[in-house]
Amino acid sequence: MVGANTIQSMYEDMVTARYYEERLQEVYLEGKQPAFDISAGTIPGELHLAAGHEAAAAGVCAHLRDEDTVTAPHRPHHVAIAKGVDLPRMTAEILGRETGLCKGKGGHMHLFDPDVNFACSGIIAQGCPPAVGAAMAAQKRNEDSVAVAYLGEGAVDQGAFLESLNLAALHDLPVVFVVEDNDWAISMPVERVTDVENTAERADGFDMPGVRVDHDDAVAVYEAARDAVGRARDGNGPTLLDVQVHRRMGHFMGDAEGYRPDEDQERAQRLDAIERLADDLREHGVDDAELNEIRETAEERVEDAIEWARDQPEPAPEDAYENVFVDGTAAASGGED
Amino acid sequence: MSKPASDPGTGGADRELTMSRAMVDAVAAEMRASDDVFYMGEDVQDYGGIFDSTEGLLEEFGRDRIMDVPISETAYVGAAVGAAQAGMRPIAEIMFADFVGVCLDQVYNQMAKNTYMSGGAVNVPMVLTTAVGGTYNDAAQHSQTLYGLFAHLPGMKVVVPSTAYDAKGLMHAAIRDDDPVVYMFHKRLMGIGWMPAPEGPKTPVPEEDYTIPLGEADMKREGSDVTVVTLGLHVHRALEAAEELAGDVDVEVIDLRTLVPFDTETVVDSVEKTGRLVVVDEDYQSFGVTGEVTARVAERALGSLEAVERVALPDVPVPYSRPLENEVNPGADDIVAAIESIK
Ligand SMILES: Cc1ncc(C[n+]2csc(CCOP(=O)(O)OP(=O)(O)O)c2C)c(N)n1
Numbered sequence: 001m002v003g004a005n006t007i008q009s010m011y012e013d014m015v016t017a018r019y020y021e022e023r024l025q026e027v028y029l030e031g032k033q034p035a036f037d038i039s040a041g042t043i044p045g046e047l048h049l050a051a052g053h054e055a056a057a058a059g060v061c062a063h064l065r066d067e068d069t070v071t072a073p074h075r076p077h078h079v080a081i082a083k084g085v086d087l088p089r090m091t092a093e094i095l096g097r098e099t100g101l102c103k104g105k106g107g108h109m110h111l112f113d114p115d116v117n118f119a120c121s122g123i124i125a126q127g128c129p130p131a132v133g134a135a136m137a138a139q140k141r142n143e144d145s146v147a148v149a150y151l152g153e154g155a156v157d158q159g160a161f162l163e164s165l166n167l168a169a170l171h172d173l174p175v176v177f178v179v180e181d182n183d184w185a186i187s188m189p190v191e192r193v194t195d196v197e198n199t200a201e202r203a204d205g206f207d208m209p210g211v212r213v214d215h216d217d218a219v220a221v222y223e224a225a226r227d228a229v230g231r232a233r234d235g236n237g238p239t240l241l242d243v244q245v246h247r248r249m250g251h252f253m254g255d256a257e258g259y260r261p262d263e264d265q266e267r268a269q270r271l272d273a274i275e276r277l278a279d280d281l282r283e284h285g286v287d288d289a290e291l292n293e294i295r296e297t298a299e300e301r302v303e304d305a306i307e308w309a310r311d312q313p314e315p316a317p318e319d320a321y322e323n324v325f326v327d328g329t330a331a332a333s334g335g336e337d
Numbered sequence: 338m339s340k341p342a343s344d345p346g347t348g349g350a351d352r353e354l355t356m357s358r359a360m361v362d363a364v365a366a367e368m369r370a371s372d373d374v375f376y377m378g379e380d381v382q383d384y385g386g387i388f389d390s391t392e393g394l395l396e397e398f399g400r401d402r403i404m405d406v407p408i409s410e411t412a413y414v415g416a417a418v419g420a421a422q423a424g425m426r427p428i429a430e431i432m433f434a435d436f437v438g439v440c441l442d443q444v445y446n447q448m449a450k451n452t453y454m455s456g457g458a459v460n461v462p463m464v465l466t467t468a469v470g471g472t473y474n475d476a477a478q479h480s481q482t483l484y485g486l487f488a489h490l491p492g493m494k495v496v497v498p499s500t501a502y503d504a505k506g507l508m509h510a511a512i513r514d515d516d517p518v519v520y521m522f523h524k525r526l527m528g529i530g531w532m533p534a535p536e537g538p539k540t541p542v543p544e545e546d547y548t549i550p551l552g553e554a555d556m557k558r559e560g561s562d563v564t565v566v567t568l569g570l571h572v573h574r575a576l577e578a579a580e581e582l583a584g585d586v587d588v589e590v591i592d593l594r595t596l597v598p599f600d601t602e603t604v605v606d607s608v609e610k611t612g613r614l615v616v617v618d619e620d621y622q623s624f625g626v627t628g629e630v631t632a633r634v635a636e637r638a639l640g641s642l643e644a645v646e647r648v649a650l651p652d653v654p655v656p657y658s659r660p661l662e663n664e665v666n667p668g669a670d671d672i673v674a675a676i677e678s679i680k
Pocket of ligand 1: 074075122123124151152153154155156182184185186251379408410432436439
């Protein structure tokens, strides 16, 4: 059984993440209409939104503490929110502001919040090895923290993932690999790129438990993750968790999804893990007024973060030369003319 | 194909193409001419390549020859190496040059070295296509050109088209070449709807096949005061700078077009005339293209060389935020300043 408080707290994370993505979508399009120019507007560059992925974030991160490490891929916001990343500073980073998590140097694919041990990377599957390393550090120091590496189902064909599974299994490292299976890697449906039907089975080859959660039900994810995170924390080694999610938006902003059958997108809209969880809460006696209040609080939090971020200054051009090295050593040709 | 022939020399001015269309034009022609040519990459089928590098090819050639691949660069780039050694002419695409990190071994230890290590017993006639460059705030892992990295590692030819005309001719040459050729196309030049190109890359492109020999730089603009040597997107920025200075400084602009083999003669001849050299590059400054060009000129024309300026990315990863990326990615204004500082 999963208690009402737990469900409610997952629901809060999920509605926050959903609303966040919906608002970022709007902010991203500011300055990009009528003509879509990727380098224009309030948020330039690529933007990968995670609407429809929330259950995988909330269900796993519900078991994590600040000292546990999470690495996320190019689609990171929902995981960051569930892990407790500072929302205003994350938003400022996405808007390229000086007070952003990374002083405007990282942007939305490269968010780092050491206060809650969160990081993400834009290169497919490359968050897996660092997660293994965080787990290694915990094991060597006899700490009971764990590491979680998130990746898409398209990323499981990448060497960095498969090598990480082996290394983690070999040393019984406290790490959980969470695959967010949204059926698509940009325009490539999963069946076009692998004959393995069930990603969880890949764990077999590494003598590691693999668990498939085949509907994006946050409670089911929560239960599977309880075992996986518990196993890791107890020193019993890694688990591969494969969670079905749905991509409710294009791969990135500007993706018209011409390659995607309408039924598939419709199905993603229909199967909404957030509504499913709302039903669960109703069964626990939470009424619609209370659900509304949760949503309104989440929306306010997001609006506050966006408003704060908009007010933040942009970095000064010369800040570009800082942080190449910790000790302030100038880049080889940095800043000189 | 019953299209009328036009003269490559005059540019067959009947049609203007974007760089991506011109590149696809050459790939399609080579695929029609030989079943040995096929294309592998992520999102190259229904999507037509994220940067339109394969737009329209699926319809004509089908899924066996225009192949979507798993996100397994090591496997499919390496498979291209093997297929090339087996006598085919594969084209493998790494979506962004930045991603070469995950498959670098197949590129620099296999593709680039097998010909030499085998004493010429085998060769690797493949093309590695990849998108390069910044200017649209995609940050440190999606904005590099890495020109210098590829050119530094011996055994692969490296081409960087800056116009549609060159894109087609260089692609024909690359596919026909018996060595591995890395074909680096700048995203900003492709003519993609969502990333507007500057004036310049869209040019008349003849219908029929033609090659641009690898190792021939292109004199974009003749001038007598300062030589600007560059490539890719920055050819257009250099031309803009030259235009701005016209009447004040007479600027010569050379588009390298290929880094390997390198057209030393065109560059040296120019510096012998102008005495002043500005090298502009969107790659990191140190240990790269700007240093190499300068060294070649110094070796052969030190006596003529009165002044040198380098304009390149100042050895920092590409930052995300607009003012930061603008600071590090050389603009036409930076090129103007460099020219003025030594004129
Ligand atoms: C090594 C590497 N290859 C290719 C890419 C380009 N790329 C970015 S996201 C993506 C698809 C990822 O699909 P998946 O892992 O299923 O995650 P999703 O985007 O569906 O969440 C690709 C191919 C990359 N970032 N890194």
